[in-house]
Amino acid sequence: MTTQRPEMDLSRFPYLQGNYAPVLTESTFEEGEGGLRVEGRIPEQITGAFMRNGPNVAWQPDHYVYPVDGDGMIHAVYFKDGRVHYRNRWVRSKYFQVEEALGRACWGSHGKPHPVDEEAIALGGSPHPFKNPANTSVLFHGGNLFALFEAGFPHVLSSDLESAEEFDYHGVLQAGDGLTAHPKICARNGDLISNTQRFTEPYLTIQIFDKNGRHKRAIPVYGMHRRAMIHDIQLCGDYIVGLFAPAFPDIEAAMRGENPFIWEADRPTRIFAVHRDGGEPIWFEAPTFFSWHFCNGFQSGGKLYIDYIWMDSMPVSNELGTGVESQMRNMHRLTLDLASKAVTNEKVGPTYCEFSRADERRCGLSYRYGFAAAATHEWGESPNHAYNATIRYDMESGSSQFWDFGEGANAGEPVHIANPDSDREEDGFLMSYVTSPAEGAFLSILSAGDLTRGSLAKIHIPARVPNGFHANWMNGLTL
Numbered sequence: 001m002t003t004q005r006p007e008m009d010l011s012r013f014p015y016l017q018g019n020y021a022p023v024l025t026e027s028t029f030e031e032g033e034g035g036l037r038v039e040g041r042i043p044e045q046i047t048g049a050f051m052r053n054g055p056n057v058a059w060q061p062d063h064y065v066y067p068v069d070g071d072g073m074i075h076a077v078y079f080k081d082g083r084v085h086y087r088n089r090w091v092r093s094k095y096f097q098v099e100e101a102l103g104r105a106c107w108g109s110h111g112k113p114h115p116v117d118e119e120a121i122a123l124g125g126s127p128h129p130f131k132n133p134a135n136t137s138v139l140f141h142g143g144n145l146f147a148l149f150e151a152g153f154p155h156v157l158s159s160d161l162e163s164a165e166e167f168d169y170h171g172v173l174q175a176g177d178g179l180t181a182h183p184k185i186c187a188r189n190g191d192l193i194s195n196t197q198r199f200t201e202p203y204l205t206i207q208i209f210d211k212n213g214r215h216k217r218a219i220p221v222y223g224m225h226r227r228a229m230i231h232d233i234q235l236c237g238d239y240i241v242g243l244f245a246p247a248f249p250d251i252e253a254a255m256r257g258e259n260p261f262i263w264e265a266d267r268p269t270r271i272f273a274v275h276r277d278g279g280e281p282i283w284f285e286a287p288t289f290f291s292w293h294f295c296n297g298f299q300s301g302g303k304l305y306i307d308y309i310w311m312d313s314m315p316v317s318n319e320l321g322t323g324v325e326s327q328m329r330n331m332h333r334l335t336l337d338l339a340s341k342a343v344t345n346e347k348v349g350p351t352y353c354e355f356s357r358a359d360e361r362r363c364g365l366s367y368r369y370g371f372a373a374a375a376t377h378e379w380g381e382s383p384n385h386a387y388n389a390t391i392r393y394d395m396e397s398g399s400s401q402f403w404d405f406g407e408g409a410n411a412g413e414p415v416h417i418a419n420p421d422s423d424r425e426e427d428g429f430l431m432s433y434v435t436s437p438a439e440g441a442f443l444s445i446l447s448a449g450d451l452t453r454g455s456l457a458k459i460h461i462p463a464r465v466p467n468g469f470h471a472n473w474m475n476g477l478t479l
């Protein structure tokens with residue numbers, strides 16, 4: 001199936017240029033002539049799907065704020081018996097269906113919202129001015145395949161990506177709840193450790209669902225004076241940790257066409273730790289910093305250890321309409337002493353990196369290797385603001401190694417796929433979409449044990465795969 005769409009004028013938007021530009025075609029490719037070309041050897045022991053979500057505007061926008069705008073599109077490679085199948089599909093949310101029916105954008109940007117017109121509402125579109133673009137991550141839990149966006153409900157997708165439906169966990173989520181796009185799946189019992197955020201107190205509530213997706217517990221996190229930009233949470237043994245950095249959404253300002261986010265640099269960054277069984281949060285305080293993404297965390301000897309991507313401030317602003325992000329990003333380790341409340345915050349390595357990941361079987365537990373998309377050149381000199389490499393940090397020795405995909409390449413979030421025949425992190429595989437000027441788009445499979453071997457396999461895709469956000473491995477999911 002192929003759907004062609006009209007071209008758009010995206011020249012005003014820096015984050016819709018080059019490989020950030022959307023693809024306007026939904027494609028399906030099998031291996032063979034005119035389709036996928038496999039170079040190297042695909043691991044035959046894995047069955048499932050590698051899927052990545054990302055923003056992919058479907059209709060001409062009049063404003064664009066990275067990273068919150070843009071209709072979610074999933075790029076998926078399914079693996080079975082050593083064979084592969086690729087497809088990309090927009091998330092067919094109600095918003096998408098209404099805009100598709102009318103052939104135009106009906107909801108504005110998160111940085112320039114406008115009232116929704118009667119025609120869209122008559123087709124069943126939400127009158128709320130903010131669209132849930134379902135564009136941030138894609139995750140398989142409790143038998144459901146989810147497209148996630150932190151300021152709205154999740155969407156349940158069919159395994160072939162042809163349908164999407166908003167899901168409220170059978171009434172657990174209430175109007176106004178935004179479910180995080182970064183839940184963690186507990187390696188010990190399969191619980192989904194998630195959270196909702198609201199614009200009324202409690203501004204953040206930890207939500208725990210069991211391995212089958214049944215709601216187990218809601219733990220309100222008190223001690224915040226307003227809703228903040230809290231993008232990620234981390235499971236650390238028995239605790240769940242989050243950052244209350246001075247980054248605040250301001251909807252009233254957004255409605256006036258002003259910056260939808262505020263950064264109050266003179267406030268400290270506060271950190272909460274909540275026991276997963278419930279109770280009051282423990283609060284810590286640190287010199288101001290911001291982060292989008294955790295890597296992993298664990299608990300040992302009365303301390304919590306959290307590895308994450310450090311930034312000095314939040315980069316999102318309306319000014320991104322004329323500029324691009326320039327903040328340094330490094331892997332850091334945060335240590336929280338539960339008794340003394342002491343905090344240390346140490347840099348793990350100097351390399352510019354983002355989209356940090358680890359072996360999911362170690363989520364919340366001690367682990368050895370962290371992975372991330374990395375820039376091996378000086379940031380700012382990067383062509384197309386791209387991550388040209390994948391880095392692996394050895395958290396025990398402090399050493400790192402990386403694989404450089406070449407000049408001008410963009411390598412996305414590296415997802416660790418466990419080798420079903422081994423418990424060792426090193427025996428797994430790292431999958432990420434890569435686009436390079438020399439080779440076009442391909443799914444790279446690196447060895448988690450030795451990145452310097454380069455790609456064990458490349459699945460070349462005869463279409464562009466734009467830069468996107470988060471990916472995951474859907475173990476056992478097939479078409």
Ligand SMILES: [Fe+2]
Nearest residue numbers: 231292293470
């Ligand atoms: Fe994220």
